[in-house]
Amino acid sequence: MLRILIADDHTVVREGLKQILAEMSEKVITDEAGNGQEVLHKVWNNEYDIVLLDISMPGRSGLEILKQLKSDKPYLKILILSMHPEEQYAVRALKAGAAGYLTKESTPNELIGAIEKISAGKKYVSSSLAETLACHLETTFGKPLHESLSPGDYVWQAAS
Amino acid sequence: MQDQVNRINKGNKTGRPIFDSLHDWEGIFHTITDLITVHDKDFNIIHANDSAKKILGLPDLTVNKETKCFNYYHGTLCPPTGCPSCDCVKSGIPAVFELFEPHLNMNVEIRALPRFDSENRIIGVIHIARDITERIRHEEQLKKSREKLRNLAAHLNAVREGERRHLAREIHDELAQALTALKMDLFWLNKKLPEDQKPLHDKAKVMSDLIDMTIYAVRRISSELRPGLLDDLGLQAAMEWQAKEFQNRTGITCEVSFSSDTINLDQERSTTIFRIFQETLTNIVRYAEATRVKASLQETPASLILEVTDNGIGITEEQISDSKSFGLIGMQERVHLLEGNIRISGVRGKGTTVTVSIPLCNAKGISN
Structure with missing residues (x-):
């Protein structure tokens, strides 16, 4: 059984995601949270394998919630689902401990692929994003990639 | 005055030129709207033009010899302390100063010029007061x-x-x-x-x-x-994004660097710096003919410094001071609001540099 918490403030998006995940496998159990506080509350009181976290919910920023979740439960796998394709979001989310970063307009197949990778203990970013991230780290921080990453932090798996 | 003319004319064979000149001088003296009074060294007004006579309400100066200037100018019985005109009588150095004179209900600009006799001794002042x-x-x-x-x-x-x-x-x-x-x-x-x-x-x-x-x-x-990045992730992320966006759109290489990985700023300062950065990039595309832009954001203990340099044709002084350069005016206003400084300098053929410095603590005591 794969227990997934869908955290998004838009009901329509939650419904859509639930539908896709239900189609994916019968072994998926989904739960929902509509705001940051609810996410923290549910994660504290229940056990989940993966949290699908919207990076921009009203109130506390998605990144803050991500950091809080990682400090509460370091082994919880968090896949960021974001409306923002800009790599600046992805870099910061991955640095804060997200297991993967996916933009919401990715195809449902990509989402399913990402969930499978993450539940197998790997990290995920889409192939296009992986490429941009590599360039970004090189140009922005102006130092070799391995220096800006903490050990074991980014074993990126490009999407197949 | 007429006595003087008569006296001079007696000893003057040709007569007319000196008469004319004094006549002219007297005409000018009384026509000038400034209050002109001539004082002896005991503060008595010995001559006054029409304007001074009228406004100060002076008596007939040929009859009345006790016409203390402070009496008429200040309505006092002795010279006010620190009066620059009085100092002028002592030092012989001309004085110019402005003050509000309640007695006359007037803002005045006063010029005091020392008068000397033939042996170079101070004999008083010429006192010119202008209603400002x-x-x-x-x-x-x-x-x-x-x-x-x-x-x-x-x-x-x-x-x-x-x-x-x-x-x-x-x-x-x-x-x-x-x-x-x-x-x-x-x-x-x-x-x-x-x-x-x-x-x-x-x-x-x-x-x-x-x-x-x-x-x-x-x-x-x-x-x-x-950009949502500015509110969600802060100024650095937004500037990185903007630089890349600019590079993709215009083909002009744009690099940004930061003095530290985490510069935490309040929304007002973030917005100001970000909008100035955007405006600078807009100007570069429009006028600079540059191929490369370098931007840096530095945080010092007291202030935040943004510097944007391009390798274009260089902004001219006329462009900087043009009253229709609304972009530049807008930048200056934004910076002024946060009590910062902005410097724009162009070197012909070499490029333009915009440097903005914003204090991290302003007068209102708000710090980030």
């Missing part, structure tokens, strides 16, 4: 009106920024999220369609592509209004 009440009033009005305009500009800016933030977020959150959900539903629907119905699958594909394009447009419109 109107000028002072206009200066104050101008100052007030400038302040009002500044406040209005600042207010409009804040309102516009607030509206942009609100609109950008509404558009992004509501429209883009709904479109995303629509896309998911379409995907679900597509899966339910019989596999042999190719036209239906094709149609679904077209619809899905259209949704993608619309999401893209919504994002573009939203980030043009105000």
